[in-house]
Amino acid sequence: MDTSAFRETLRNRALAEGFSGMGICAPDATPDTAARLSDYVALGRHGQMGWMAERMAWRGSAAALWPEARSVIMLAEVYTPEGNPRDVLAQRDRAAVSVYAQGRDYHDLVKKRLKRVGRWMVETTGAEIKVFVDTAPVMEKPLAQAAGLGWQGKHTNLLSRDLGSWFFLGAIFTTLDLPRDVPETSHCGNCTACLDICPTKAFPAPYQLDARRCISYLTIEHKGQIDPELRPLLGNRIYGCDDCLAVCPWNKFAVTASEIGYAHRIGAPPLTELAALDDAAFRTRFSGSPVKRMGRDRFLRNVLYAIGNSGDPALIATAQQHLSDPDLAVADAAAWAIERLS
Template identity: 70%
Template sequence: MDPPEGISEKAKLKQRLLGQAQAEGFAAMGICRPDAIPQAAARLAAYVAEGRHGQMGWMAERMHWRGDPVALWAEAQSVIMLAEPYQPAGDPLAVLDRPDLGAVAAYAQGKDYHDLVKRRLKRLGRWLLDQAGGEIKVFVDTAPVMEKPLAEAAGLGWQGKHTNLLSRDLGNWFFLGAIFTTLDLPPDVPERQHCGRCTACLDACPTGAFPAPFQLDARRCVSYLTIEHKGPVDADLRPLLGNRIYGCDDCLAVCPWNKFAVQARDIGYAHRVGAPALADLVGLDDAAFRAMFAGSPIKRIGRDRMVRNVLYAIGNSGLADLVPQVVPLVDDPDPAVADAARWALARLGAV
């Protein structure tokens, strides 16, 4: 659809950009200024000072860039935020009733979203360069960019009580990507929060990782514990992990706004990993792990952390028939794996 007559050239370019973004598969687009989140730096500093980032030292190391997009790239005039849906096909919490299976977060069950989103961002960025010139930088999750506050400032949604981004049009099953550009594009109106009195996400958290609404203590978050945390997980938290071996969907899945969720458009998000049997994972060596999870975001945690998580799940499963597969891991070269094996055997009454 052509832009209506009587609007500025910048507004026309923005409308055409939105059309191109939708053609690329993005579900929504919003624009803000790089200086649109002045509160972010202080909030991040307080979060790190309280130690709630756990072992994620990169948050502290690159805090200056992360808290201030202007510091990241001073020449940028606009930040284009884009949403890409990945809604799971079924109930992602159903697997929690299957102690023989490992629960994997919905976002990690297909191909690595970093690759899929960045590929689309680059294509959209090249289109923008061809149409209007300027310079761009694209970011998907791995750079020191606070995507959620920027997306809120760009009108894509708001950070819910679980701190994830919510949208009245998309629910909360979507990835975020950012294009920083030197072009001066019309910004959108920031979104306000629409959580009301609902506490479904807070109540659903299996480890009590939310000290208050809109606050997260990563040190108790299942996603952090199974992905970012190195070494043994605190003994009091292990039973609360259940069979979750990579990430956690609980707070996302119960959000009422998901009635507006949009189906994933990229076949790359189709379930490939699914809910693997714990028996098929516990004996993985490094080569087998790499082969099984090639092209998946799961590969980033490595064999040792995955087997550690699987052993916690086995310890929580009550399935004594898995004991023979656990016993050899008591002597595993990785101390966290060996510790998890001893813990699992004790939980299953095998020692």
């Protein structure tokens, strides 16, 4: 088989399926990943994300995850917002939900697309494949940089000169030995916009992130009560944070999203409306959304922090309804919100 010709055919197939970019690297193309991950965990910067410390050998080396793999195909799928996601931060009585969680769960959408491309590869070549979308011990961002898709910026997220900031990553591991792309290098220059805008100062240094201070981690991954020092800095963000992505100058090259499933449907609902949801109503309201995975208790805790940050004493009555909540973090958040608004 002419692997160079197949690579181009594969790229065209991926683009036809809806992906916006493709790159290929070797499974062992990120030799420093394991040491970087080990240092990160040793510093405790992963917070409560114990899964980062598990299967470190696999997570640190794609070659260890599946020794038979000869190539890693990295694919990008854009979800670019239509407007500036930071505009909602001024609407303090409404909830700010991260752009990536506004529509349908990207895990489902990207994985279906990956499987279609992978099935075509198997039928065409007989090669073996495995597909991954953020659900296995695969460090997609270093692999994507090695595959030339983009580079990890000073905020540690992946940037692209062709796509901007707003894109998901999917991976296809294959036994095919395909031509590699040239790894990308950083083009951040002297810019520190992403570091400067972070409300909680979650970046100890450029290209380093302490998840324990990151609003995305705090609102989505962190269980229990959030440090009172950090609560006022959450603002009305109840799920994730887009500040460091939204401010990046490379977004002038952002590509328009074509997948209708990423179209905004959650919007910026009133905090009072969200605070009234019981567990069943929460599950119904966020069915098919990444928000559902966090569970009602963590969700309501975040809504109450946002109510406390709203500056509107009229919302005290809403917070009072949750003072006796069975979840201690929710009850504590209600009391904090009442005290703050009083």
